[in-house]
Amino acid sequence: MHVLILGGTTEARALATALHPRVRVTSSLAGRVAEPRLPAGEVRVGGFGGVDGLVAWVREHHVDAVIDATHPFAENISFNAARAAATAHVPLLALRRPGWVRVDGDDWHEVASLEEAAGVVGDFGWGHLPGRSPRGRVFLTTGRMGLAAFAECPQWFLVRSVDAPQPPMPARTEVLLDRGPFTLEGESELLSRYGIDVLVTKDSGGAATAPKLRAAREAGVPVVIVRRPAVPEGVAVAGTVGEAVEWVGVVGVVGGF
Structure with a gap:
């Protein structure tokens, strides 16, 4: 099974560690940070060239599932991922850490x-x-x-x-x-x-x-x-790395892996 993880967030790195080496993992980093912290598994750096480029990459590399673990404000790549996953007919999950919660005394x-x-x-x-x-x-x-x-x-x-x-x-x-x-x-x-x-x-x-x-x-x-932007409509959402790992397991079983 080949899982493509989009993003270099803390959660993305933790997810790659949790899945690798049981699952083939490729993490895609945007390349905006000069010295990023590299995750476990395979790594690619740079954009895909829009929706069509992402679809082509997913098909060429036989990706079975995509996890959007980008920063909650990386709105463009999240919408591109949603459109690409639908076009390539691969399941997509958005991994989003919970937002901050106001407490007494906050202004x-x-x-x-x-x-x-x-x-x-x-x-x-x-x-x-x-x-x-x-x-x-x-x-x-x-x-x-x-x-x-x-x-x-x-x-x-x-x-x-x-x-x-x-x-x-x-x-x-x-x-x-x-x-x-x-x-x-x-x-x-x-x-x-x-x-x-x-x-x-x-x-x-x-x-x-x-x-x-x-x-x-x-x-x-x-x-x-x-305020953070909304996740694209129709995309499944996980709030923790553990939930994302469980989702990968379900996708793998359904897909026959």
Whole structure:
């Protein structure tokens, strides 16, 4: 049985480890990170060339099932995977870690897009604390690919990403290159050291980057959080690696493997 796993997320790597070597596993990475953490099994890097390219690859390599374990905000590849799986007549599962849940004390402001987030970062009463800039200081943790949405914002931005971002980006930006998992102590110290007024993040879920939310809650820092897009209609969804492994087992039995 040959399973194609799309994505280089923590869950994707854990799933590859759980399946390999009992099942032939190929993990497909987008190639956006210079030094990705490689999963078990076979690995390919780069795009497929759209839906038709993915269909051709699935057929050429005799893929029996596809698991979309991409980042919850990798909307394009998820919809391409849904269309390709339907065309190639192979089963598809979306592996999605649960989103974060608001708790008492959180000051969350949910928005639908990065553009909407950029439009509201100026709504939080900048300069309300001693020593803070009247234009505000924003901790932006939405990844390096979406900085263009904030390019016209006058605030000062601390941008954290694995690899260095490229323009366009806000004029007043400091880049912090780092990779999770992060700790509560480290996130709290960072908010204090940089005098952060507001945190902007996507609802990516997971434990690796969740400490920033608790740090913001304890420091009284508001959070602008971008809601995740929906999984394509009709695609089965698993919330854990264990559920995905069970799904592969069912597909294998049905397929006669």
